[in-house]
Amino acid sequence: MAKSKKQRKPKLAVWKFASCDGCQLSLLDCEDELLGVAKHIEIANFAEASRAISKGPYDISLVEGSITTPHDAERIHQVRRQSKILITIGACATAGGIQALRNFKDAKQFVSMVYANPKYIETLNKSTPIADHVFVDFELRGCPINKYHLLEVINAYLNGRKPNIPTYAVCVECKRRFVPCVAVTQAIPCLGPVTQAGCNALCPSYNRGCFGCYGPKETPNTSALSSYLLAQGRSREELVHLFRNFNAYSEAFRKESEAHEK
Amino acid sequence: MKSRTIKVDYLARVEGEGGIHVKIRGTQVKEVKFTVFEPPRFFEAFLRGRPYSEAPDITARICGICPIAYQMSAVQAMERAFGAHIDGQLRSLRRLLYCGEWIESHVLHIFFLHAPDFLGYEDALRMAKDYGAVVQMALKLKKIGNEIVNLVGGREIHPINVRVGGFYRVPSKKELQSLIEPLEWARDAAIQAVKFCAQLPFPDFERDYEFVALRHDHEYPMNEGRLVSNKGLNIDIAEYEEYFLEEHVSYSTALHSIIKQRGAYFVGPLARFNLNYDKLTSTVKELAKNVGIAKGTNNPFKSIIVRALETLYACEEAIKICKTYEEPISPSIPIEPHMGIGYGCTEAPRGILYHRYRLDERGKIVDAKIVPPTAQNQKSMEQDLREFIPPRVKISQEKLQWQCEQVIRNYDPCISCSVHLVTLECTDE
Numbered sequence: 001m002a003k004s005k006k007q008r009k010p011k012l013a014v015w016k017f018a019s020c021d022g023c024q025l026s027l028l029d030c031e032d033e034l035l036g037v038a039k040h041i042e043i044a045n046f047a048e049a050s051r052a053i054s055k056g057p058y059d060i061s062l063v064e065g066s067i068t069t070p071h072d073a074e075r076i077h078q079v080r081r082q083s084k085i086l087i088t089i090g091a092c093a094t095a096g097g098i099q100a101l102r103n104f105k106d107a108k109q110f111v112s113m114v115y116a117n118p119k120y121i122e123t124l125n126k127s128t129p130i131a132d133h134v135f136v137d138f139e140l141r142g143c144p145i146n147k148y149h150l151l152e153v154i155n156a157y158l159n160g161r162k163p164n165i166p167t168y169a170v171c172v173e174c175k176r177r178f179v180p181c182v183a184v185t186q187a188i189p190c191l192g193p194v195t196q197a198g199c200n201a202l203c204p205s206y207n208r209g210c211f212g213c214y215g216p217k218e219t220p221n222t223s224a225l226s227s228y229l230l231a232q233g234r235s236r237e238e239l240v241h242l243f244r245n246f247n248a249y250s251e252a253f254r255k256e257s258e259a260h261e262k
Numbered sequence: 263m264k265s266r267t268i269k270v271d272y273l274a275r276v277e278g279e280g281g282i283h284v285k286i287r288g289t290q291v292k293e294v295k296f297t298v299f300e301p302p303r304f305f306e307a308f309l310r311g312r313p314y315s316e317a318p319d320i321t322a323r324i325c326g327i328c329p330i331a332y333q334m335s336a337v338q339a340m341e342r343a344f345g346a347h348i349d350g351q352l353r354s355l356r357r358l359l360y361c362g363e364w365i366e367s368h369v370l371h372i373f374f375l376h377a378p379d380f381l382g383y384e385d386a387l388r389m390a391k392d393y394g395a396v397v398q399m400a401l402k403l404k405k406i407g408n409e410i411v412n413l414v415g416g417r418e419i420h421p422i423n424v425r426v427g428g429f430y431r432v433p434s435k436k437e438l439q440s441l442i443e444p445l446e447w448a449r450d451a452a453i454q455a456v457k458f459c460a461q462l463p464f465p466d467f468e469r470d471y472e473f474v475a476l477r478h479d480h481e482y483p484m485n486e487g488r489l490v491s492n493k494g495l496n497i498d499i500a501e502y503e504e505y506f507l508e509e510h511v512s513y514s515t516a517l518h519s520i521i522k523q524r525g526a527y528f529v530g531p532l533a534r535f536n537l538n539y540d541k542l543t544s545t546v547k548e549l550a551k552n553v554g555i556a557k558g559t560n561n562p563f564k565s566i567i568v569r570a571l572e573t574l575y576a577c578e579e580a581i582k583i584c585k586t587y588e589e590p591i592s593p594s595i596p597i598e599p600h601m602g603i604g605y606g607c608t609e610a611p612r613g614i615l616y617h618r619y620r621l622d623e624r625g626k627i628v629d630a631k632i633v634p635p636t637a638q639n640q641k642s643m644e645q646d647l648r649e650f651i652p653p654r655v656k657i658s659q660e661k662l663q664w665q666c667e668q669v670i671r672n673y674d675p676c677i678s679c680s681v682h683l684v685t686l687e688c689t690d691e
Contacts, residue, residue: 022326031405050385101308
């Protein structure tokens with residue numbers, strides 16, 4: 001609360017749209033760094049952590065979640081207006097999230113499957129990423145995001161430099177960690193070749209295939225991966241499910257899953 | 263007669279988006295609404311047609327705070343449908359993973375979401391200015407919970423290692439032994455946490471609740487048990503839908519649960535503790551006696567002490583599992599999918615989480631029902647407000663509003679969870 005005249009701390013705000021809260025929780029999961037971060041920035045608006053809200057504008061806004069209601073489609077513009085830098089965090093905010101599975105079906109039918117009185121529920125037909133609505137300065141991927149990436153991105157923007165976040169494939173991380181390829185050695189379906197790094201090859205190191213938490217890598221060759229999997233005897237239906245997860249509505253994964261739907 | 267309204271449009275220090283609307287006339291509470299405006303995400307709808315094996319990873323995304331609870335209820339339901347029994351070390355590992363989530367989630371709630379209310383701070387960072395050592399200890403304790411989840415689950419949010427039938431990879435004996443020393447520190451810290459919580463100022467407020475929790479023959483409930491209550495309920499989890507009902511109200515995207523013919527009930531740490539005290543360790547019981555709640559409590563504000571006691575229990579249980587662990591021969595048992603219905607119910611940090619899946623002959627999900635703990639507590643939260651406010655109407659608006667928020671935070675509501683529910687009537691087959 002103290003308004004110091006000497007040097008104003010940069011103000012950080014955290015905003016939530018349709019999501020599971022996990023990505024903003026990453027900030028509170030920075031157990032070793034949290035108090036240090038709070039020394040250098042003012043956590044000015046973060047409802048999950050504080051009752052106190054100081055007014056905008058904010059130097060950095062972190063936006064979690066996707067746009068799924070008419071109200072939120074308005075609200076995101078208000079957030080943009082109050083934010084110098086707007087960073088989206090997580091698969092919901094950057095690709096529409098798991099709730100974007102509705103985009104492949106009729107959303108009205110979904111409402112009546114879940115709620116007894118559909119008229120109380122206001123929802124859009126599609127779950128869309130924030131960048132479909134407003135200009136976004138940086139998209140931090142992941143389901144959930146990597147908390148060290150989050151610290152890196154905040155740090156980079158506070159210091160006026162470009163964030164150092166990899167855009168290469170999970171495969172690179174496997175090679176670096178000497179994790180034997182689960183696709184080649186065990187014929188486990190793996191999205192590693194087309195998925196952006198960031199998890200440090202977590203699933204392959206636990207003996208399972210990548211399922212695409214960080215979304216498509218830069219220039220992914222999804223059709224080559226599909227041909228490989230089909231040649232191994234995987235069905236088209238399996239391919240649809242494989243590409244249709246938390247980043248289902250990202251362009252590359254969406255097109256690939258639609259190509260196998262018929 | 264003076265009328266006033268208490269309005270909290272965006273409730274802070276809870277997970278997800280909700281608010282409170284209370285209308286008071288004189289000393290009478292005219293209207294109470296705990297509103298949930300978290301946008302619906304339709305999990306039950308898009309689970310249809312997905313393979314059984316995807317349920318743990320997809321349902322974890324309902325909640326970033328308690329993903330393990332979702333994974334545990336999902337795998338339990340699938341394994342039950344396919345007649346697979348997980349026991350021995352695999353069962354212990356799942357319990358260990360759950361201990362990690364309980365520690366991490368409880369400590370977050372105690373020190374970051376709840377304690378600031380009792381001490382009059384807006385948040386834990388402001389509290390840290392006067393209670394630096396306490397907040398530092400809390401961060402370290404929370405981190406140890408997360409370390410368990412990291413090791414057994416792969417990462418703290420949306421772990422990747424849980425599968426129907428067991429795990430993808432099991433930790434080595436050495437890996438688990440590395441947790442023992444930090445956990446021994448954590449156990450001592452948890453004792454301090456209990457003492458810290460016990461000396462907080464508690465409002466004089468008790469109600470005659472129906473507490474509902476799992477109960478197991480040999481252990482404090484986490485992964486399995488029968489559903490029991492202090493008012494005579496004692497059922498198999500498969501009977502859940504015969505006894506409980508969900509209602510859809512206009513002001514909420516979450517459905518409200520009730521026990522048929524009786525109404526509101528209470529799930530979570532307080533319910534578990536009051537119904538399963540005999541299953542706690544002697545250290546926990548002793549400490550509970552010292553802080554005066556060994557006989558149980560009907561004061562929801564004291565749930566903060568119970569969370570600390572459960573944190574202590576989880577540390578002791580985790581130490582026990584780590585010390586007796588032997589690496590199983592295989593990380594999972596074989597699963598043979600077939601047509602059937604599976605029921606799962608486990609104790610999320612904030613109360614029972616029920617899953618039910620209908621599966622076709624290839625193990626694909628035909629329909630799904632998920633009832634998270636916060637939906638089950640909503641009615642009790644509203645009733646608490648109705649009774650809490652009348653004797654306190656003279657308090658200033660600002661103070662009363664804050665106390666009303668605290669009444670809701672007693673439940674550690676996870677609003678993100680609460681909005682994905684399905685009602686039986688609308689299944690379209």
